[in-house]
Amino acid sequence: MKSDASPTARALLALELVQASPGITADRLADKLGVSERAARRYVGILREAGIPIESARGPHGGFRVGRGLRLPPLMFDATEALALVMAVLDGHHDAGDPTDPVGSALGKIVRALPEPVAAQAESVRRTTAPAPDRAAARPDPANTTTLVQACADHRRVRLDYRTQAGSQWVVDVDPWAVVVRHGRWYLLCRTHPAQAVRTYRIDRVRTVEPLDDTFTPPTDLDPVTVLEENLAAGWEYEVDVVVDAPVDDVARWLPRSVGRLAPVDAATTRLVASTSNPVWYAGQLAALPVPYRIVKCPELQRASRALGQRLLAAAGDPPP
Numbered sequence: 001m002k003s004d005a006s007p008t009a010r011a012l013l014a015l016e017l018v019q020a021s022p023g024i025t026a027d028r029l030a031d032k033l034g035v036s037e038r039a040a041r042r043y044v045g046i047l048r049e050a051g052i053p054i055e056s057a058r059g060p061h062g063g064f065r066v067g068r069g070l071r072l073p074p075l076m077f078d079a080t081e082a083l084a085l086v087m088a089v090l091d092g093h094h095d096a097g098d099p100t101d102p103v104g105s106a107l108g109k110i111v112r113a114l115p116e117p118v119a120a121q122a123e124s125v126r127r128t129t130a131p132a133p134d135r136a137a138a139r140p141d142p143a144n145t146t147t148l149v150q151a152c153a154d155h156r157r158v159r160l161d162y163r164t165q166a167g168s169q170w171v172v173d174v175d176p177w178a179v180v181v182r183h184g185r186w187y188l189l190c191r192t193h194p195a196q197a198v199r200t201y202r203i204d205r206v207r208t209v210e211p212l213d214d215t216f217t218p219p220t221d222l223d224p225v226t227v228l229e230e231n232l233a234a235g236w237e238y239e240v241d242v243v244v245d246a247p248v249d250d251v252a253r254w255l256p257r258s259v260g261r262l263a264p265v266d267a268a269t270t271r272l273v274a275s276t277s278n279p280v281w282y283a284g285q286l287a288a289l290p291v292p293y294r295i296v297k298c299p300e301l302q303r304a305s306r307a308l309g310q311r312l313l314a315a316a317g318d319p320p321p
Helices: 007-020 026-033 037-049 079-091 102-113 116-128 142-154 224-231 248-254 279-287 299-315
Strands: 054-057 063-066 156-163 169-182 185-193 198-202 206-215 238-244 261-266 269-276 293-297
Touching (some): 007 026, 007 063, 026 037, 026 063, 037 054, 142 156, 142 169, 142 206, 185 224, 198 224, 238 279, 248 269, 269 279, 279 299, 293 299
Antiparallel strands (some): 054 063, 156 169, 156 206, 169 185, 185 198, 238 269, 238 293
């Protein structure tokens, strides 16, 4: 910490350190603050004068810790813990009992500050509850997500190292417009450079994020969710062109917007244009259509659909063609 930091700043940092390491000794606290042991004790005294219950115990296992009370003291979360808590609320989290996980670390601070009877119940639930994981959910790295959220807020360009489910990997510079949580997954809605194309990237597949010096101006009146769903099926490895034997309004009810763009061919026929990195998954989406359709473009999707059809025939007891 900077030597010219104010006493208030040092006292708040002392509170954060005590919360993060219950039982921290005066000499360790002093070392973390970059001050003498006497000064560290003085900052603990400032916290006590502010009404924050800092307890201390003597002996080899003694040290400072935040006491319990009817009112929660100020809780000091770092950026990763704070965003991880938000992510946990939005999509459910399954590592809340792990103290090394950001969510587990943040929840531990809250539990340690609760009155003892309440804390005991909360800790029991935290450690014994067996969550049912959402297999469709994909939780990204909180640090990468923090960087992207901050870049969106600062309107700062970033460089992504990205890897698709199929194993393709590339590096791309983007203007990050918004982070959107949709269908249990976290997406980055952005514009790429130099192509100037609107793209959506799954944040759990972002390997690294590097903030750049360039800034940008996002589109006015941006509706992130609508734009995201319109572009989820754009920019992937395999181009898809499908003709569906049904009016466009009917097809729009059967397929989510994230599958691709629909356009009427005539009153009774619809064209679906998209791209995908996973032809097997896309074949399953098309198989849900209750009407005939033809894959005009994408040999990979044709092969995946043929394999799916053979599995379905075999499941029904019919011999494969």
